[in-house]
Amino acid sequence: MTVPATLLLISADFDSGNIELIDASEPGNVRLAIRPDTRSQHFQWFHFKVSGMTPGEHYGFSLENAGQSSYNKAWQGYNAVASYDHSTWFRVPSRFDGQALRFDLEAREGQVWFAYFEPYSRARHEQLIARAVNDAGLELLAVGKSAEGRDIPLLRKGDGAPGKRKLWIIAQQHPGEHMAEWFMEGVIERLQQDGGEELKALLASADLYLVPNMNPDGAFHGHLRTNAMGKDLNRAWQDSSAEHSPEVFFVQQQMNKHGVDLFVDAHGDEEIPHVFTAACEGNPGYTPRIAELEQAFRSHLSQQTKDFQTTHGYKRDQPGQANMTLACNAVGEKYDCLSLTLEMPFKDHDDAPDALTGWSGKRSAQLGKDVLSTFAHLIPKLR
Ligand code: GEM
Numbered sequence: 001m002t003v004p005a006t007l008l009l010i011s012a013d014f015d016s017g018n019i020e021l022i023d024a025s026e027p028g029n030v031r032l033a034i035r036p037d038t039r040s041q042h043f044q045w046f047h048f049k050v051s052g053m054t055p056g057e058h059y060g061f062s063l064e065n066a067g068q069s070s071y072n073k074a075w076q077g078y079n080a081v082a083s084y085d086h087s088t089w090f091r092v093p094s095r096f097d098g099q100a101l102r103f104d105l106e107a108r109e110g111q112v113w114f115a116y117f118e119p120y121s122r123a124r125h126e127q128l129i130a131r132a133v134n135d136a137g138l139e140l141l142a143v144g145k146s147a148e149g150r151d152i153p154l155l156r157k158g159d160g161a162p163g164k165r166k167l168w169i170i171a172q173q174h175p176g177e178h179m180a181e182w183f184m185e186g187v188i189e190r191l192q193q194d195g196g197e198e199l200k201a202l203l204a205s206a207d208l209y210l211v212p213n214m215n216p217d218g219a220f221h222g223h224l225r226t227n228a229m230g231k232d233l234n235r236a237w238q239d240s241s242a243e244h245s246p247e248v249f250f251v252q253q254q255m256n257k258h259g260v261d262l263f264v265d266a267h268g269d270e271e272i273p274h275v276f277t278a279a280c281e282g283n284p285g286y287t288p289r290i291a292e293l294e295q296a297f298r299s300h301l302s303q304q305t306k307d308f309q310t311t312h313g314y315k316r317d318q319p320g321q322a323n324m325t326l327a328c329n330a331v332g333e334k335y336d337c338l339s340l341t342l343e344m345p346f347k348d349h350d351d352a353p354d355a356l357t358g359w360s361g362k363r364s365a366q367l368g369k370d371v372l373s374t375f376a377h378l379i380p381k382l383r
């Protein structure tokens, strides 16, 4: 009697899971497809579990619709992440033939998870909020609600006293860009652990307004780009609504209430293997003062860490040609303040590559800590 190949089980019915099974009968070529975002054509994020593997055996996986994904050119030079315990992740060599993304694994254990990037779970988000309030002295200033009713906490470090600068960081408008909430974990961890003079000086003259996850519905559903209403939140900053983009609507209400003196919007980028910022050079109200602040931010952060650079990034917008529906541009224009999109790679930061992990949650968190030093440096110049 031939021993049947153990049945491979593929699952994605968990927080931020996304995969559709085509055929798992051949362990050397498990055929899969990525599911699009709800009410949207966008897709690229994947996250799934394989169980029933035999340690020592070779397995091959193929994401067969990768060639139709939102940023399909970005698969060149990309390596998927894998984990045997859903906690420690490593890169697996991947190859893209223009249609399918393929990767192989010689199993070390009976189960493994694969993902587009190291996921930041809702459970970890809840722990982060509790840690922020209980151990890092942040106030739960307000709680918005997503389209499906999930909490969107706005945290504040500081007492909101008049005259203090208001420094805002929001993260993960694009739900598949999980590096953004890892970044926020680093910010909060430093606020919890660092009693040094630099942070004391920062907090003496500024309050931090933090939204660790702008898009909990999209993150939970394994979306790349949209909320549960199919809306790209980073295109909703001129016409947000309680019905289609309640997440942005809530944050804009809070910004109007408290004010903004500096804004950072944390994202991930599919294609460019570097950490970089995009700014407001295309805004109608762009001034030399803002240009100098952008330059000061970039040069200070470049000196702070090898995990940031200013050579690679998006093409600069032409004067007056900015897309004002983006958070960075809308907030920079409305509050006449330094306003930046911070991009972290799904691949690696090629200026300081890490062969085992590529860009990772840990490196995103460290960048969050480093950005606070750049905030401290900029405080005297913001207004
Ligand atoms: C990007 S932000 C695009 C900014 N482009 C320029 N030229 N300033 C988006 O929303 O498309 C952020 C992201 O998705 O990571």
Ligand code: ZN
Pocket (backbone or CB within 6 Å): 173, 174, 177, 234, 267, 268
């Ligand atoms: Zn984004």
